[in-house]
Amino acid sequence: MQGREGHTATLFRKDPLKLDSGATLSPVNVGYETYGSLNADRSNAIIICHALTGDQYVASTHPITGKEGWWSRLVGPGKLYDTDKYFIICSNVLGSCLGTTGPWEENPATGKPWGIDFPVITIRDMVRVQAALLDHLGVETLLMAVGGSMGGMQILEWLCTFPERVHSAVILAAAARHTAQNIAFHEVGRQAVMADPNWHEGRYYDKAAKPDKGLAVARMTAHITYLSENALTEKFGRNLQSREAISFGFEADFQVESYLRHQGSTFVDRFDANSYLYITRAMDYLDIADRHGGRLSDAFKKAAHVRCCVISFSTDWLYPTSENKAVAHALNAAGVPVSFAEIDSPYGHDAFLLDVPQMDHMLTGFLSTAAKTRGLK
Numbered sequence: 001m002q003g004r005e006g007h008t009a010t011l012f013r014k015d016p017l018k019l020d021s022g023a024t025l026s027p028v029n030v031g032y033e034t035y036g037s038l039n040a041d042r043s044n045a046i047i048i049c050h051a052l053t054g055d056q057y058v059a060s061t062h063p064i065t066g067k068e069g070w071w072s073r074l075v076g077p078g079k080l081y082d083t084d085k086y087f088i089i090c091s092n093v094l095g096s097c098l099g100t101t102g103p104w105e106e107n108p109a110t111g112k113p114w115g116i117d118f119p120v121i122t123i124r125d126m127v128r129v130q131a132a133l134l135d136h137l138g139v140e141t142l143l144m145a146v147g148g149s150m151g152g153m154q155i156l157e158w159l160c161t162f163p164e165r166v167h168s169a170v171i172l173a174a175a176a177r178h179t180a181q182n183i184a185f186h187e188v189g190r191q192a193v194m195a196d197p198n199w200h201e202g203r204y205y206d207k208a209a210k211p212d213k214g215l216a217v218a219r220m221t222a223h224i225t226y227l228s229e230n231a232l233t234e235k236f237g238r239n240l241q242s243r244e245a246i247s248f249g250f251e252a253d254f255q256v257e258s259y260l261r262h263q264g265s266t267f268v269d270r271f272d273a274n275s276y277l278y279i280t281r282a283m284d285y286l287d288i289a290d291r292h293g294g295r296l297s298d299a300f301k302k303a304a305h306v307r308c309c310v311i312s313f314s315t316d317w318l319y320p321t322s323e324n325k326a327v328a329h330a331l332n333a334a335g336v337p338v339s340f341a342e343i344d345s346p347y348g349h350d351a352f353l354l355d356v357p358q359m360d361h362m363l364t365g366f367l368s369t370a371a372k373t374r375g376l377k
């Protein structure tokens, strides 16, 4: 496999993909990027799985926002995930909207976008698509599977579903199930989308106006859950946008209001409302223990050879340390070698996207050991 920095490609999979729902999907397109080169014995591949609204542009410029990749701090030549040494793969998840099949794409049966006729998907379905991508790329076993948040949930599904294809795994700020509170926040977001008159029961793709207002409100609510109370206080406190601006109306007087509006309005430029419904639903359905008679450790029985690292962040109240610890305990009970750390960080859930030296330190050490145990320098 010839490597280029930020090589974008699309995999077209003709074989029908059997989904957890029982439905089949065909064809399936996958938008993905690779960085670096696969070595001769195909032992240096690392998959990075993105979070809910993330994308395959982990270390390259986003085609819509023009911003640099969401982990470009960590992925590149000489960086933590060194593309001079490793073959990095990152693909857009099933159901999303940047090249991988989702509700925005044409339903072959009707010739029109799927909309909400798109089948229900799960995190495990996303991982099945990634496994097909690995087949296409000629990667049998991953040196490492890494992901934060929903990315971490995908790593857990890798450990349950394709453990034989994984040598080591990193799960950051994740959980093996969605709690009632997680589902509740997502439901508020979905209701905001569906209450937007421009949603049109999901059939808005041929219309000039999209359900942007609803999607923006969904993002504003969700974004609060990605931060900590202290982070919001530190950033904005009760500061006003402008002292003179107190209007007694409903313009964004407080900085935090203006900030959330900005997060909402920039989000709708890069994301599809129906994709948001489907992916949040997939996360809500996640309950790995439930599929294994209520015992999470049973899910990882076949992963005893995989070296794992689980990291939580002290101020993450979305997927708190208790949920991450439950994952680490279950891995340990299944005989999986696992290290666990709670990193003290003020940033809340999104800490895994930010510059947190202790996280970098742990990831560096873990990767170096994993590479050595796989015979890589």
Ligand SMILES: CC(=O)SCCNC(=O)CCNC(=O)[C@H](O)C(C)(C)COP(=O)(O)OP(=O)(O)OC[C@H]1O[C@@H](n2cnc3c(N)ncnc32)[C@H](O)[C@@H]1OP(=O)(O)O
Pocket: 049, 050, 051, 052, 053, 054, 055, 070, 255, 256, 258, 259, 260, 262, 263, 266, 350, 351, 353, 354
């Ligand atoms: C794998 C993945 O998850 S990929 C997807 C991840 N990306 C996202 O989630 C994107 C949105 N999320 C964020 O921005 C997250 O907070 C982070 C963690 C990614 C980045 O955090 P930070 O670097 O601390 O950025 P911060 O949260 O302060 O936001 C900065 C933005 O808010 C804007 N902003 C700050 N204050 C205000 C204000 N008072 N009024 C309006 N806008 C404001 C800034 O101008 C900046 O805008 P820009 O992003 O358009 O350049």
Ligand SMILES: N[C@@H](CCO)C(=O)O
Pocket: 051, 052, 053, 054, 149, 150, 226, 350
């Ligand atoms: N802020 C990230 C993480 C959410 O879990 C995202 O939007 O994908």
